[in-house]
Amino acid sequence: MRPRRLRLFLLLTTLLPLASACRKGEITVYRVPKESTAPMTMGGPAGGKPTIDWTVPKAWAVQPASGMRAGSFLAKAEDGSFVEITVVPLDGETGGELANVNRWRGQLNLPPTDAAGLAGIAKSLRIGAHDARLIEFAGAGGKRLLAAVFKNGPTSWFFKATGADKAVKDLKPQFLAFVESAHFHEAGTGHE
Numbered sequence: 001m002r003p004r005r006l007r008l009f010l011l012l013t014t015l016l017p018l019a020s021a022c023r024k025g026e027i028t029v030y031r032v033p034k035e036s037t038a039p040m041t042m043g044g045p046a047g048g049k050p051t052i053d054w055t056v057p058k059a060w061a062v063q064p065a066s067g068m069r070a071g072s073f074l075a076k077a078e079d080g081s082f083v084e085i086t087v088v089p090l091d092g093e094t095g096g097e098l099a100n101v102n103r104w105r106g107q108l109n110l111p112p113t114d115a116a117g118l119a120g121i122a123k124s125l126r127i128g129a130h131d132a133r134l135i136e137f138a139g140a141g142g143k144r145l146l147a148a149v150f151k152n153g154p155t156s157w158f159f160k161a162t163g164a165d166k167a168v169k170d171l172k173p174q175f176l177a178f179v180e181s182a183h184f185h186e187a188g189t190g191h192e
Contacts, residue, residue, distance in 0.1 A: 052182055069088055081163060083163035083167050090155065104135075109140035132148055133148070134146075142165050146171075152184050159179045
């Protein structure tokens, strides 16, 4: 081969595999069948951590738990919109209540609040044997967040519903019943 053709050949054999690997426009869609199980049990990791079980409202569609989520659900509102309900356990204090609320406010395109503002959107309540905090606020664009947060041992549990303002308001009784249904059992014993 001539030097010029050789260089062109080497350039093409180098660039063609790279060009075929760059498929920016591809979108992959997965369909996952819905489950309708109630009550559900979420096992803790090995090492004697407690498990949790809860009763899921029949109208909620169970979604695959992924990442940090121990539970994930969708509830269809009367207007056809969906409310996303998640359950996330995290070790420790997780930065504190104000930091979490401000992170959630950012997700709803709201500015951070201070301790005085927090007092207007958070209240104390009991969830089973646990002291808990209920946080609720509306965000920009007609969105609302409702969250219940409590500790079980060293773990903070975050039950959160987000969606259209009216849909989350309408879902609040079901959400609270769902959170109230949560019970912890020591791993391997079946006892609370």
